[in-house]
Amino acid sequence: MAEKMGKYSITMPRSLAEAAREVSGDAGLSAYIAGAVEAKVRHDRLGMFLAKYEELHGPISEERIAAAEAVIRRADAEQAERARTKVARQQGGAA
Structure with missing residues (x-):
């Protein structure tokens, strides 16, 4: 709901x-x-x-901060790739 x-x-x-x-x-x-x-x-x-x-x-610690930043960068890259894939599918489907 x-x-x-x-x-x-x-x-x-x-x-x-x-x-x-x-x-x-x-x-x-x-x-x-x-x-x-x-x-x-x-x-x-x-x-x-x-x-x-x-x-x-x-x-x-700086080490934990660096590790967290690496996780965030990977998650951001994965999210950006999913968004690119979605747009590519939409553009391909519209053609």
């Missing part, structure tokens, strides 16, 4: 709203902004988790 939606009023610079509208595509501005906010919330929660972790266990 899809999550219930709510309607909110937000204030942002007009140029930013127009830029978001330009790039939002068929999904629409609301979906684009919801995705951006979702990513920001995840980012902020991760930051809070890491701060708490370091408070309890001390700083995270």
Whole structure:
């Protein structure tokens, strides 16, 4: 079951709203902004988790940071490849 939606009023610079509208595509501005906010919330929660972790266990080592960055780079590359594959399929199917 899809999550219930709510309607909110937000204030942002007009140029930013127009830029978001330009790039939002068929999904629409609301979906684009919801995705951006979702990513920001995840980012902020991760930051809070890491701060708490370091408070309890001390700083995270450079080696662990490098390992995590490598995992993120691999995941980003895999996601980009899936997106390229999807676009190629869509373009091939449209021809």
